[in-house]
Amino acid sequence: MQDCLFCKIIAGEIPAQKVYEDDKVYAFKDIAPVAPVHVLIIPKKHISTLEDINAEDAELMGxxxxxxxxxxxxxxxxxxxxxxxxxxxxxxxxxxxxxxxxTGGRQMQWPPG
Known part of the structure; x- marks a missing residue:
């Protein structure tokens, strides 16, 4: 998707501190961490929201x-x-x-906020 921030990160158009990448996902450090470890894991396939997941995405979500x-x-x-x-x-x-x-590296609280 042209205007998607995360699609641009995956494409290398916007820099990110990559932690992991394979053919299906990309993971990078969050720019505004809420814990000592805060990584975002994103699918390379653009899916806008959790509501947009369908049965064919089950393997990807797993x-x-x-x-x-x-x-x-x-x-x-x-x-x-x-x-x-x-x-x-x-x-x-x-x-x-x-x-x-x-997120991790500290005691997490519930509810989160």
Whole structure:
């Protein structure tokens, strides 16, 4: 998608601190971290919101969760971490390309805010 910030990051048009990449996902450090570890995991396929996922995306969504688990181990988050995805305006979504926040490195609070 032409005007999508995350699509531009994937394409290398906007710089990001890459943590991981494979043929399906791209992960990079959040520019405004809320925890010592704060990584965004995004699918390379543009999907605007969680509501736009369909049955053909099931494998991709599973791959994202496997990637989150793998990155948590690599980033030494063995004491615990959080994976969050915001959906639409009231859910706090600001970039309309689904993404998952992997946060950890400190005691997480509930409710988050």
């Amino acid at each position: 791959h994202i969760m496997v990637t989150a688990s793998k990155l948590a181990k690599e980033l030494s988050l063995g004491k615990g971490y959080r994976v969050v995805s915001n959906c639409k305006e009231d859910g706090g979504q600001t970039v309309y390309h689904i993404h998952f926040h992997l």
